[in-house]
Structure formats: C-alpha cells, structure tokens
Amino acid sequence: MRLVDLSHRLQEGMPHHPMHPRAPVVLTGSLAHDMTARWMGEHPELGRVSFVNEQIVLSGHTGTHLDAPLHAGRDRPDAAEIDLAACVGAATRLDLRKHCGARVVLTAEDLAAALPEGEALSPIVLLNTGWADTLTEDPDRYYRNSMGLTEDGALFLRDAGVRCVGIDAPSIDAPHTPGAPAHLHFLRRDPVVYVIENLRGLEQLPLQVPHFSAAPLPISHSSGSPVRAYALLDEREMRTS
Template identity: 30%
Template sequence: MTRLWDISPTVSPASPIFPGDEPFSLRWTARLSPECPVNLSAITMSPHVGAHADAPLHYGNDQPSTAEVDLQAYLGPCRVIHAIGCGPLIKIEHLQHAEANLPERVLVRCCERADETWNPDFTAYAPETVEWLAARGVKLIGLDTPSVDPATSKSLDSHQQLLRLNLRVLENLVLDEVPEGDFELIALPLKLAGACASPVRAVLRSL
C-alpha cells in the first residue's frame, strides 16, 4: 500500500522566519452568517515561510520567478540522505555513503527534529557539495533547515552555485519521520508572477 510522508511544517503566526522577514498572518474578510453564505480569509506572509521553493530570482536579478520555473525538478524520484548532527555545513563526505545511482532529487535530513523556533545556528550546504551533487546529475536539492546558506552569509555561495548550475531548491522541510531511501517527491510551487519564492505542500510517496 502506498504511503505518504507530509514533509511540510504547519504555517502559522508562530512559524520561524529570518529576522525582518514577513510573518504569516490571517484575517477574515467575511464570516458565515445569515447575510453571508461563506467564510473568506486573506493572508500575508513572506513566500519563504514554511516549506518553500526558492526561485532563481531570489538570488539573481533578471532571473526566473516562481511562475516561470520548469516544474520537472519538483516532481519525481528522490533520495533522502541522513546527515543528522553533521555540523554547520553538509559536506561531501556526509553524503558519499548514499552516492550510488543518485536520482535527480536529493533531500538531506540534518536535524533529529526540525526547529519550531528561529535558530540561527542551522545546518547549510557547503558550496562544493552543491557542485558535487550537480556533477552526479542532481537537479533539485533540499534540506530541513531554513536555507542552503548559513544565516550570517552575505555572499550566499551555495545559492550562487544553484544559479550557476541551474539547480532548484527546497528549504524548511520536515524530515523527522523519513528514513533514508528512495521515494517519489511531489512539491510543486505556486504560479506566482514576479515572486522570488513560493510555498509548497511537499510530500514524499513510497515507490
């Protein structure tokens, strides 16, 4: 029987965000009543809250927005690799044990439990690891922390590797219950014109 792993955190006002980013908020614009047949809500939030896909526009001017990216990378065979407690950076040696026959999508579990509050000391990707994965045919990378670059980075070296190598990325996933192995990934971004990122409802399905 096919099993689904929901690897998206719940988005709420309590969702951790980069300092200065726009938090999630929801307000009601209409409420069900004798005069109104429906409840209607409106939301405001950074597209980087919760599980999300960065668009190339996030780290490069005149690059595609989320409405313009090819969807192929976000759907298909995927490998989850465990590098729990690997330190500040995911290095090549943390992934080599699962290198054989890599599919085009690789998600790395860095955390025993994904952070539910803002923690600036999260694990990110070493730039050379991004290049190593791309050299093995990987088209999308992801992880269970807020960014592929450290919170203090100003040069965003791993994001620039994504741009140079034409890779897609998923951040803020929840991989707490996911074992190492191969799955089908489904994590489509919304078609948001001009946006630098998009929320995704990311799931893994057993093969």
C-alpha cells in the first residue's frame, strides 16, 4: 500500500482566505525544554528529561479543512457532530483539469463527462480541478479567483447519493457565484453532503481510490475543522488496471 498525503502544511504566516483571520495559525509556548529540564530529572541512558508544549490558535477553516453544516446554516450540526463514516472510505476522483481557469464553474455536464462510461461514483467524490497549483504561484489569485461548482453541478452530486465532496481549491463555490449554491445544497439540506476544501495532490490518485480519509477534530460549536487528508492506494491493483 502507498499513502498519499493530500493536505497543506499548517504554519504561521501561511496564505489564507481574505475573509478569514489575518493570522490563521499562531503558536505560543507554554512549556519549554529549558524550563522543564530544571525539575524533570535524568534518564540513565537518554540524558536530561525535558518536555515542550505549545498553545495553538487555529482558524477552523485554515488549510485543508472540512466544513460542518453550521458553516452554512444557523442551528445546523457543528464539527463535533460530523458523521465520520461519510468522510472516510472509498472515493472517486474526477479529473477536471482541462477546465482549469480563473473563476471557472463546473457544471453537471462537466462532472458527468469526467466519469468514464460504466464507472459509478463513490460516496466520496474528489474534484481534481488543478487549481491547487496556483497557490504556490500566486496565493492572492488562488483565493480571489478560484474555481467551484454551479448549482446544477452540486445537485448532480447530491442526487447521485454522494455524501462528501472534496476540491483542490479554497471553496466549493467560486467567489463570484451568487447565492453560494453548492454550500447551501450540501450543508443546509439533509442528508448532509460534507465539504472538504484546499486539498492538494489529487492528480496522484486513480479514478477509484480504495481508501480516503479526511477525519475532522470533534470541536464543539465549531463550523469547521482542519483535517489531515490522505489516500491509501494498492499499487498492485494500479499496475494491473
């Protein structure tokens, strides 16, 4: 098996959405090695004992993250209530990179055309737009001119029984799309279709991914949570397919 990391690294000063906090990641020290070494004693083989700990101040929608229903609707479930079974399991990657461009919106027709005849959508669908490459080239353009779904594109996935949609862009809705239809159809309706944003590296995946995981932290009253998204691939099957 091969593990493919699909998450952006979280660090102070990282690029972020213009509507999010100016400092989406802040680390402050609470315990230092020099401090704890004064009273922790000595190990006979491994030397002076010491520990370090830090406080992490983190925006819920920083880096690769999952949107909880609360993000788009009052009195909707928070991140602690996210159904893990919906964001862990088999996934389908739709290769949409030929459409890549500033503020491009992906239609139901685009999505259907990206699924080869005879293939079925998994409960988790990963939209490989190629827009993630823009983040390293021009972070401001990445956030302000990103791609997303049209309303009929969102409904195509919902009606197909999809329970979780991931995208390698900062939002499931393009910034100029009125009414944020993908967010609302996915998060304000039941059953919920969870949204994973800011994925990377989706081009490394096959069409059908045997195991994908983007489990969030169970944070009460939070509208979202960073995730460590990854895929597990069976390389033997990939060589014979």
